[in-house]
Amino acid sequence: MRPVELSPLFAPAQSLNGIGPRMAVLLSKALDLPPNVTEPRIIDLIWHLPTGVVDRRAEPTVAHAAPGSISTLKVRVLKHRPAPRGNKKAPYKVACEDDTGRLDLVFFHADRRFIERQLPVGEQRYISGRVELFGENLQMTHPDYIVSPDARHELPLLEPVYGLTAGLSGKVLYKAVRQALERIPTLPEWQEPNWLSTRGWPSFAESIERLHRPRETSDVSTGSDPWQRISYDELLASQIALAIVRLKLKSQAGRQIAGDGSIREKIRQALPFALTNSQTQALEEVYADMAGPNRMLRLLQGDVGSGKTVVALMAMADAIEIGAQAAIMAPTEVLARQHMETIEPLATSVGLRVGLLTGREKGKARQAVLDKLAAGDLDILVGTHALFQPDVIFDDLALAVIDEQHRFGVHQRLALQAKGKGGGANVLVMTATPIPRTLLMTNFGDLDVSRLTEKPPGRKPIVTKMLPIEGIERLVARLRTQLAEGAQVYWVCPLIESSEKSELAAAEERAAHLAQIFGAENVGLLHGAMTGPAKDKTMNAFAGNNFQILVSTTVIEVGVNVPNANIMVIEHAERFGLAQLHQLRGRVGRGDRQSYCMLLYKAPLGNIASERLQMMERTEDGFEIAEKDLELRGGGEVLGARQSGAPGYRVANVPNFEELLAAAHDDARMLLNEDPDLQSPRGESIRTLLYLFECDEAARLFRAA
Numbered sequence: 001m002r003p004v005e006l007s008p009l010f011a012p013a014q015s016l017n018g019i020g021p022r023m024a025v026l027l028s029k030a031l032d033l034p035p036n037v038t039e040p041r042i043i044d045l046i047w048h049l050p051t052g053v054v055d056r057r058a059e060p061t062v063a064h065a066a067p068g069s070i071s072t073l074k075v076r077v078l079k080h081r082p083a084p085r086g087n088k089k090a091p092y093k094v095a096c097e098d099d100t101g102r103l104d105l106v107f108f109h110a111d112r113r114f115i116e117r118q119l120p121v122g123e124q125r126y127i128s129g130r131v132e133l134f135g136e137n138l139q140m141t142h143p144d145y146i147v148s149p150d151a152r153h154e155l156p157l158l159e160p161v162y163g164l165t166a167g168l169s170g171k172v173l174y175k176a177v178r179q180a181l182e183r184i185p186t187l188p189e190w191q192e193p194n195w196l197s198t199r200g201w202p203s204f205a206e207s208i209e210r211l212h213r214p215r216e217t218s219d220v221s222t223g224s225d226p227w228q229r230i231s232y233d234e235l236l237a238s239q240i241a242l243a244i245v246r247l248k249l250k251s252q253a254g255r256q257i258a259g260d261g262s263i264r265e266k267i268r269q270a271l272p273f274a275l276t277n278s279q280t281q282a283l284e285e286v287y288a289d290m291a292g293p294n295r296m297l298r299l300l301q302g303d304v305g306s307g308k309t310v311v312a313l314m315a316m317a318d319a320i321e322i323g324a325q326a327a328i329m330a331p332t333e334v335l336a337r338q339h340m341e342t343i344e345p346l347a348t349s350v351g352l353r354v355g356l357l358t359g360r361e362k363g364k365a366r367q368a369v370l371d372k373l374a375a376g377d378l379d380i381l382v383g384t385h386a387l388f389q390p391d392v393i394f395d396d397l398a399l400a401v402i403d404e405q406h407r408f409g410v411h412q413r414l415a416l417q418a419k420g421k422g423g424g425a426n427v428l429v430m431t432a433t434p435i436p437r438t439l440l441m442t443n444f445g446d447l448d449v450s451r452l453t454e455k456p457p458g459r460k461p462i463v464t465k466m467l468p469i470e471g472i473e474r475l476v477a478r479l480r481t482q483l484a485e486g487a488q489v490y491w492v493c494p495l496i497e498s499s500e501k502s503e504l505a506a507a508e509e510r511a512a513h514l515a516q517i518f519g520a521e522n523v524g525l526l527h528g529a530m531t532g533p534a535k536d537k538t539m540n541a542f543a544g545n546n547f548q549i550l551v552s553t554t555v556i557e558v559g560v561n562v563p564n565a566n567i568m569v570i571e572h573a574e575r576f577g578l579a580q581l582h583q584l585r586g587r588v589g590r591g592d593r594q595s596y597c598m599l600l601y602k603a604p605l606g607n608i609a610s611e612r613l614q615m616m617e618r619t620e621d622g623f624e625i626a627e628k629d630l631e632l633r634g635g636g637e638v639l640g641a642r643q644s645g646a647p648g649y650r651v652a653n654v655p656n657f658e659e660l661l662a663a664a665h666d667d668a669r670m671l672l673n674e675d676p677d678l679q680s681p682r683g684e685s686i687r688t689l690l691y692l693f694e695c696d697e698a699a700r701l702f703r704a705a
């Protein structure tokens with residue numbers, strides 16, 4: 001349970017004055033809410049940090065007000081001069097003065113009564129806005145602030161500027177934020193005093209205060225002390241949460257698996273190839289984990305085509321040797337079916353029973369799979385996220401393999417694992433995205449990692465070339481020769497405009513174009529709007545070499561394996577990120593034939609796009625590419641953080657993210673070493689921190705311990 005002292009922060013923003021249902025809708029657009037939050041809350045206003053500051057501190061006399069500058073002036077109202085009747089374009093002017101000179105306030109499309117109320121003749125007012133020179137006269141058009149002397153404090157001399165949305169004004173938002181600030185309770189300090197003083201960081205309360213009510217313009221910058229402090233709070237919370245989840249998972253006794261090797265040996269003999277050293281090494285690590293007393297939580301990282309599937313199968317075989325079950329889960333239907341096709345023949349040839357469960361298995365067929373699963377009549381279940389459904393019950397799940405991890409969230413991972421006996425299956429996560437260390441840390445904490453560093457032998461380097469789209473006819477001519485020699489081609493057409501429809505249209509158009517040249521029977525089309533069976537049919541026909549050119553939208557992005565395909569053409573390659581280009585290219589280069597990747601682009605190329613494409617020409621090294629991708633795009637996107645439910649940071653997107661992260665990582669580890677139950681005074685306040693940053697799951701796990 002969240003501590004009650006934090007409750008005010010998690011109350012709906014609608015509980016603030018001036019925030020009704022309409023405003024709430026605008027706020028949810030402007031505030032970048034976490035994925036499962038629909039109603040904006042007070043805390044969301046607090047995390048909505050300013051993007052800049054308007055400095056209104058210059059308070060000159062009228063005579064000294066510099067045209068072009070933002071100034072705050074104290075003036076007397078002299079006279080109202082409404083626009084002449086019938087001239088809607090002329091402004092409403094209000095003449096003002098102080099002892100040194102005169103200045104006009106200028107209003108277009110004025111609401112006369114409003115202005116009269118704001119600026120009664122003869123009274124004094126503070127006004128703030130940009131001073132301009134109009135002919136000989138000083139003026140201020142639409143002052144940002146007009147306040148009476150007794151309301152002077154309502155005029156922020158350093159006014160934060162916020163990300164807004166149409167219909168939401170900065171003033172209204174700021175008013176809400178200021179109310180939100182009033183709701184912040186007194187909280188215990190959760191950071192080490194030494195660390196704070198080394199860094200010169202203020203307390204949490206002061207930091208938040210200075211970000212929303214800056215004392216200096218420099219307060220509102222990602223490098224400022226308050227901003228750094230809050231970023232560190234957020235990073236520490238997430239690092240502790242990850243460490244807790246991991247400790248908890250690992251400390252629960254795992255299912256100890258020590259098979260006799262019999263099934264593994266049979267599979268090894270049935271394989272048409274020898275395992276690479278990397279594969280053997282990874283398997284040894286997996287077997288050692290599973291044989292140990294703690295539950296396995298291991299990431300198998302291997303570039304596209306490095307042969308992860310067979311590692312998964314050999315790991316599952318270990319579980320089956322002791323009479324238990326294993327599951328492998330893929331992020332898409334197509335991939336699940338492909339796993340099925342790879343695994344089933346091998347598995348059945350050595351006497352294993354394999355079932356498939358995706359969103360498409362329904363009714364009786366589905367029930368039949370579930371029955372066998374529960375009765376222990378299936379050894380391996382292959383599927384999609386359909387495996388998470390509560391009625392999917394294993395007789396004895398000992399190993400869960402999750403492919404292409406970054407598409408699943410932490411919750412889902414935990415859910416699958418919980419299907420093991422006593423809630424504790426071993427988990428092997430496989431990813432083709434070479435995840436840089438910093439991202440590994442943020443997303444998984446100290447996950448154990450095995451790496452497939454070598455590719456199966458005999459793979460030739462893929463020749464990668466950039467080509468302006470104008471050169472497409474030359475490309476087509478070259479394809480003719482290649483196709484005559486039996487080549488197979490992937491041709492990817494990405495989203496051109498923002499709608500799915502136009503992506504489809506582009507692919508359809510290209511397919512028609514290629515069909516004219518190479519014959520309709522030789523061109524297939526694959527796109528996201530197709531039904532599952534239709535996709536399978538096309539994919540299978542391509543895999544079976546029934547046609548040579550597969551035009552597709554980006555649906556083939558992950559995992560597909562057609563070894564005979566040796567040419568990848570990517571249209572509008574400039575629109576893809578590096579990681580995605582690398583994934584796409586990884587579809588070829590799997591067979592004996594020389595492979596090619598043609599990056600068609602539309603000139604002129606921007607700097608970043610150009611760097612990306614050149615990088616692709618230069619290297620096939622997934623790690624190098626991932627690091628570059630990180631550099632070009634910044635952290636979160638590489639893992640598609642937001643969509644996948646991995647933690648996305650609200651504050652900590654700062655330039656020195658990695659440095660802070662590394663410190664938070666060590667801090668978290670030390671803290672939990674010394675105080676694993678979070679019972680020291682600092683531990684207690686760390687719990688508050690966890691709830692503040694909504695690491696509730698971790699906090700709850702912790703309570704259960």
Ligand code: ADP
Nearest residue numbers: 273274275276304305306307308309310456561
């Ligand atoms: P990924 O790591 O991208 O999932 P796959 O598991 O799909 O890669 O394997 C890619 C291809 O490499 C498959 O056709 C697979 O049969 C083949 N393969 C896997 N291991 C080896 C090996 N040791 N020697 C030769 N080919 C292998």
Ligand code: MG
Nearest residue numbers: 308309403559
């Ligand atoms: Mg794969």
